Amino acid sequence: MSRHLTQLAKIPVTELTGVTVNKLKSLNELGIATVLDLVTMYPRKYVDRSNQKDLIHSIVGEEFLVVGEVLKVSAPRRSKSNKTVVDLIVTDGTSKLWCTFFNQPWRTKQLENEKSLAIFGKVSAFKGKLTMVNPIVDLIGNQTGKIIALYPTTERSDLTNVMISGFIHQALQRSKEFADPLSEINLRKYDLISRTEAFNNIHFPESTEMLNKARKRLAFDELLRLQMPLLAKKMRLQNLQKGFKSVAGGLEILNVKGSNLSQLTSLVGDFLRILPFELTSSQKRVIKEVLFDMAKPYPMHRLLQGDVGSGKTVVALACLIAAIENGHQGALMAPTEVLAEQHYLNIVDMTRHLKLDDLTSLFNESNFRVALLSGKLTPKLKSELLIRIEKGEINLVVGTHALISQAVRFKSLGAIVIDEQHRFGVEQRSQLLAKSSYPDTLTMTATPIPRSAAMTVFGDLDQSILDEMPHGRQIIDTFWVTKKGESRIWKKVLEEIEHDNRVFIVCPLIEDSEKISAASVAAVAEELASGPLKGINTGILHGQIPPLERQKIFEEFRSGKFKVLISTTVVEVGVDVRDATVMVILDADRFGIAQLHQLRGRVGRSEKKSYCFLLTKGSNLSDIAKGRLNALVKSNNGFELSEIDFALRGFGTLMGTRQKGRSDLKLAKLPSDEQLLLLVKEFLNKLAETDRTLEQSDLSKFLRAEVLAFHSEEDTEFLMKS
Ligand code: ADP
Ligand code: MG
Numbered sequence: 001m002s003r004h005l006t007q008l009a010k011i012p013v014t015e016l017t018g019v020t021v022n023k024l025k026s027l028n029e030l031g032i033a034t035v036l037d038l039v040t041m042y043p044r045k046y047v048d049r050s051n052q053k054d055l056i057h058s059i060v061g062e063e064f065l066v067v068g069e070v071l072k073v074s075a076p077r078r079s080k081s082n083k084t085v086v087d088l089i090v091t092d093g094t095s096k097l098w099c100t101f102f103n104q105p106w107r108t109k110q111l112e113n114e115k116s117l118a119i120f121g122k123v124s125a126f127k128g129k130l131t132m133v134n135p136i137v138d139l140i141g142n143q144t145g146k147i148i149a150l151y152p153t154t155e156r157s158d159l160t161n162v163m164i165s166g167f168i169h170q171a172l173q174r175s176k177e178f179a180d181p182l183s184e185i186n187l188r189k190y191d192l193i194s195r196t197e198a199f200n201n202i203h204f205p206e207s208t209e210m211l212n213k214a215r216k217r218l219a220f221d222e223l224l225r226l227q228m229p230l231l232a233k234k235m236r237l238q239n240l241q242k243g244f245k246s247v248a249g250g251l252e253i254l255n256v257k258g259s260n261l262s263q264l265t266s267l268v269g270d271f272l273r274i275l276p277f278e279l280t281s282s283q284k285r286v287i288k289e290v291l292f293d294m295a296k297p298y299p300m301h302r303l304l305q306g307d308v309g310s311g312k313t314v315v316a317l318a319c320l321i322a323a324i325e326n327g328h329q330g331a332l333m334a335p336t337e338v339l340a341e342q343h344y345l346n347i348v349d350m351t352r353h354l355k356l357d358d359l360t361s362l363f364n365e366s367n368f369r370v371a372l373l374s375g376k377l378t379p380k381l382k383s384e385l386l387i388r389i390e391k392g393e394i395n396l397v398v399g400t401h402a403l404i405s406q407a408v409r410f411k412s413l414g415a416i417v418i419d420e421q422h423r424f425g426v427e428q429r430s431q432l433l434a435k436s437s438y439p440d441t442l443t444m445t446a447t448p449i450p451r452s453a454a455m456t457v458f459g460d461l462d463q464s465i466l467d468e469m470p471h472g473r474q475i476i477d478t479f480w481v482t483k484k485g486e487s488r489i490w491k492k493v494l495e496e497i498e499h500d501n502r503v504f505i506v507c508p509l510i511e512d513s514e515k516i517s518a519a520s521v522a523a524v525a526e527e528l529a530s531g532p533l534k535g536i537n538t539g540i541l542h543g544q545i546p547p548l549e550r551q552k553i554f555e556e557f558r559s560g561k562f563k564v565l566i567s568t569t570v571v572e573v574g575v576d577v578r579d580a581t582v583m584v585i586l587d588a589d590r591f592g593i594a595q596l597h598q599l600r601g602r603v604g605r606s607e608k609k610s611y612c613f614l615l616t617k618g619s620n621l622s623d624i625a626k627g628r629l630n631a632l633v634k635s636n637n638g639f640e641l642s643e644i645d646f647a648l649r650g651f652g653t654l655m656g657t658r659q660k661g662r663s664d665l666k667l668a669k670l671p672s673d674e675q676l677l678l679l680v681k682e683f684l685n686k687l688a689e690t691d692r693t694l695e696q697s698d699l700s701k702f703l704r705a706e707v708l709a710f711h712s713e714e715d716t717e718f719l720m721k722s
Contacts, residue, residue, distance in 0.1 A: 043149035230459030243299030306466030307638035308601030328414025373399035490532035541567035588614035
C-alpha cells in the first residue's frame with residue numbers, strides 16, 4: 001500500500017530503530033519530530049565522488065574538496081600563542097593533507113573514530129606539504145554510493161551524518177511507495193519523476209541527473225502546496241455568486257479586434273474620451289482587464305502593480321466609474337489624509353464633465369457627485385455626508401481607511417479601490433471588506449514585487465501590471481554621495497532653489513519612535529539653517545505634528561513659501577509637488593530599496609529635470625547596503641529594482657510577511673523556479689475546471705490534507721474550511 005505524507009506526519013521518529021533518548025534530543029534540535037520531518041530534511045549539500053579531483057592536482061591558493069581517509073589525529077595541544085591546536089592528516093590516495101584546527105579541541109574526539117571525511121577549504125603549501133587551516137569537515141563514515149548527501153547536523157552533536165542518513169534510509173525502506181497526486185499521464189506531461197523516485201534520489205542519488213530530477217519534482221510539490229490554498233480561496237470567492245455584475249456600456253465592442261476603449265458608450269467612455277493625454281498601451285490593457293473582470297457576476301479581486309507615476313489613477317477611475325454607471329457607488333481609499341485630499345481634488349477635476357442624467361432612476365440629481373470624507377469635517381457636516389452616502393446621493397467617496405473602519409454605510413458599494421497600499425496589507429483589507437458586502441476590489445501598489453513572487457504570495461488575486469511610463473517622463477539623475485562630497489549636494493540644492501524649484505530632505509527613522517525621529521529632524525534642520533542652507537525658508541514635517549497642521553505645512557511647501565521641506569518618511573507615499581526637483585536622502589544606507597525608490601518618486605513629477613542624492617556618512621557600509629545604493633543609481637525602474645531587492649534579501653522575507661509560518665519552501669527557489677510555478681498553476685487550473693471549489697474530488701481532498709500536514713492550522717484555516 002502506498003504511503004501518504006499525511007500518514008508520515010503522524011509517525012514519531014521514535015518508531016524507527018536506533019532512535020535513542022539522546023538521539024531524539026538531537027533530532028528535535030534539528031526540528032525533527034516525525035518521520036515526515038525526517039524525509040523532508042533535505043541534504044544541505046552533496047559530495048560527488050564520481051567527479052572527485054585528486055588532491056595531488058589541487059592548486060595552492062584555491063578552495064578544494066578532499067574526500068579521504070583519516071591517517072592520524074593529534075590530541076589537543078597548545079600553540080605558542082596559547083591557542084588549542086588539533087592536527088589532522090588525511091589522504092585521498094594521491095597525496096597527504098595536513099590540517100590544523102585552532103580552538104576546536106573537540107575535533108580530536110570527533111575525528112578519532114572516523115574513517116572517511118569530506119574536507120573543504122583553501123589549500124596552502126608549507127615546507128613542501130599541502131595544508132589547510134580550519135577547513136569545513138563532513139563525516140561521511142562508511143556511506144557508499146557515488147554521491148553522498150550531507151545533512152544539516154551540528155558538528156558537535158552526537159548525531160552524525162551517517163546516522164541521519166541511516167534513519168532516512170530506514171524510513172524510506174519502510175514507506176516503500178509514496179502515494180502520488182500526479183498520475184502517470186501528468187508525470188509525463190510535466191516531465192517529472194514519481195514521488196517515490198524523488199524521495200529516494202534526493203537522499204541517495206543514483207546520478208547527478210536523477211538528483212536534479214528529484215529536486216525538481218519535490219520543488220513542484222512544495223509549490224503545489226503553496227498554490228493550492230490560494231487557488232482554493234480564489235475559487236471560493238468566485239463561487240459565492242454574491243458580487244455585482246457591473247458592465248461598462250459597450251463592453252462587448254472590446255472583444256472585436258481593432259476596437260478601442262474610446263468606443264465604449266456611456267460613462268466610462270465619456271471619461272476616457274476627454275482625458276488630456278493618450279493612454280499608454282499598458283493602461284489600455286489594464287483598464288480592459290478590470291472592466292471585463294467587473295462584468296463577471298462574482299467580485300473582482302485584482303492587484304495592480306505600477307511604478308510611481310505610471311498612471312494608476314486613471315485605471316482606478318475607470319473602475320469606479322464602471323460601478324457607478326451600473327447604479328452602484330465607488331470608494332477610493334488612500335493611506336493618508338494628504339493623499340486623500342489630493343486624489344479628491346484631482347478626481348473632481350477629471351470627472352467635472354460627467355453627467356448621470358441617462359440613468360437616473362437611482363439618482364435624482366444630474367451631477368456626478370464626488371465627496372471627500374475628511375478628518376477636517378465638522379461633526380455636523382460629517383453626519384450629513386454620511387446620510388447622503390447611505391442614501392446613495394454620493395457616487396464616489398474618497399477617504400482614508402476611516403472609510404471602512406468607521407463603518408460608513410453605503411447604499412450599494414459596487415467597487416472599491418485601495419491606493420498605495422503597502423504591498424503586504426492586502427489580506428486584512430480584503431477580509432474586512434468581505435464581512436459586509438462584496439464590492440469589486442482593486443488594490444494598487446507602487447512598490448512592485450517580482451512576478452514570481454507576486455504569483456506565489458498573491459496567488460489568490462488576479463494580477464495587472466503597468467509596466468510602462470507615460471511619454472516624456474524623465475529619468476531622475478541619482479547620485480550616491482559620501483560625506484566628503486556633501487558640499488556638492490548643497491550647491492545643487494541652492495541652484496535649484498534659485499530657479500524657484502522645491503527640495504525634499506528626508507531624515508532616516510533612527511528608531512521606530514516618532515518622538516526620536518522628530519528630534520532628529522529638528523536637529524538636522526538647525527544644522528542646515530546655520531550652515532549650507534542659511535537664510536532659506538524651510539519647513540519641518542514629521543509624524544508628531546497633528547495631521548491638520550501637517551497639511552498646512554505641506555501646502556506652504558507646495559505654494560513655495562517653504563523652498564525646502566525637511567521630514568521623516570511621512571512624505572513617502574504618493575504626494576505630488578510638481579515643482580520639486582531635488583530629493584536628498586540622509587543616511588540613505590538605512591533605507592530599503594523599495595523605500596528609497598518611493599522617496600525618489602516624490603521628484604521628477606513634471607517635465608523639469610530632477611535629481612536624487614543618496615548621502616551616506618559611515619565608511620564601513622555592508623555589501624548589501626552598497627548593493628542597494630548602486631541599484632538605485634543604476635535604475636529608475638521599480639520592477640527592475642524589486643528583482644534586485646529580492647536577490648539581495650532573499651525570497652523568504654517576503655513569504656514571512658504575508659504567510660507566517662510558511663517554511664515549506666526548502667527546494668523551490670524563486671525566481672529561478674518560475675517555470676515550475678507556471679506548471680503548478682496549469683495543473684491546478686485544470687483541476688479547478690472539473691472541481692470548481694477544489695474540495696470535491698479525491699485529488700483535491702488529497703492535496704488539502706497534505707497542505708494541512710505541512711502548514712499550521714492557523715495558516716490555512718481561512719483557506720481550508722469548506
Ligand atoms: P501613479 O501611478 O503614481 O498613481 P498617477 O496616476 O498619479 O500615477 O499619474 C501620474 C501623472 O501622470 C498624473 O499627473 C497623470 O495625470 C499623468 N498621466 C497618467 N497617465 C498618463 C498618460 N497616459 N500620458 C501622460 N500623462 C499621464
Ligand atoms: Mg498614485
